Amino acid sequence: MTEVIDKLNWRYATKKYNPAKKVDDAVLERILEAVRLAPTSSGLQPFEVFVVKNPELRAKIREVAWGQSQVTDASHLLVFAAWDNITPERINMMFDLTNDVRGFVNEGWEAYRKQLLGIVAARSDAANFDAAARQAYIALGVGMVAAAFEGVDATPMEGFDPAAVDQILSLQERKLRSVVILPLGYREEEGDWLVNLKKVRRPRDKFVTELA
Numbered sequence: 001m002t003e004v005i006d007k008l009n010w011r012y013a014t015k016k017y018n019p020a021k022k023v024d025d026a027v028l029e030r031i032l033e034a035v036r037l038a039p040t041s042s043g044l045q046p047f048e049v050f051v052v053k054n055p056e057l058r059a060k061i062r063e064v065a066w067g068q069s070q071v072t073d074a075s076h077l078l079v080f081a082a083w084d085n086i087t088p089e090r091i092n093m094m095f096d097l098t099n100d101v102r103g104f105v106n107e108g109w110e111a112y113r114k115q116l117l118g119i120v121a122a123r124s125d126a127a128n129f130d131a132a133a134r135q136a137y138i139a140l141g142v143g144m145v146a147a148a149f150e151g152v153d154a155t156p157m158e159g160f161d162p163a164a165v166d167q168i169l170s171l172q173e174r175k176l177r178s179v180v181i182l183p184l185g186y187r188e189e190e191g192d193w194l195v196n197l198k199k200v201r202r203p204r205d206k207f208v209t210e211l212a
Contacts, residue, residue, distance in 0.1 A: 007148040009199060014153040016192035017073040017185040027150050028076060031184065034146035035078075038139035042116055044094050046086055046132035047139065048176060050079040050169060060168045065160035065181070074155070074183030079169065080140055081176035082132035085125045088117055133179045140180055153187045156180060 028051075035049055052058055053076065061079075062071040071077060083090060095113045099105050120128060140156060147154040158180055165171070165178040189195045201207070 011148040016188045018188040019073040021186040023075040031146045035139045035143040038142040040135040047082040047136040052077040064164035070183040075185035078182040080136040086128040
């Protein structure tokens with residue numbers, strides 16, 4: 001656990017990346033695998049991750065991301081895109097996949113499938129998208145911790161125009177909507193105003209409440 005805390009103290013939202021330093025493919029794959037293994041509600045994994053390597057696409061995304069240099073200067077750019085709606089087809093796809101992988105059909109699991117289908121049907125499309133987007137953030141957090149363990153810098157970013165990114169990456173065609181983006185790479189300490197500043201968090205007694 002000490003190592004986890006050390007890594008979390010090391011990481012910060014990197015403001016300037018060294019464009020000449022690239023994340024090794026094997027390291028990237030371990031980070032992506034951590035994201036893939038992240039927990040999600042009902043095991044639905046209601047989002048996908050896009051690894052944007054194309055320089056032209058990244059330049060276009062930078063234009064709709066307040067010109068933030070991390071988008072183009074980092075080694076890799078991940079885009080987390082949530083399902084635009086949690087549909088019966090998507091629920092059944094994941095429940096059927098579970099049955100296939102485990103090799104059996106569980107009565108309780110099938111009962112839960114019916115319950116979940118009813119819950120989702122009773123919500124609006126917007127509420128279902130919001131639920132899917134929240135799950136993407138769980139995986140984002142797991143990916144950031146995994147990156148820290150690999151000594152890779154990461155910058156979670158909401159400062160972009162989601163509709164524009166959706167268009168740039170043709171996400172509508174896959175019934176997805178961008179939620180958050182994550183540049184990955186290595187910090188350029190010279191010129192990064194944040195690199196040597198102390199991490200600021202509220203003290204434990206102002207943050208954690210124990211109810212005995």
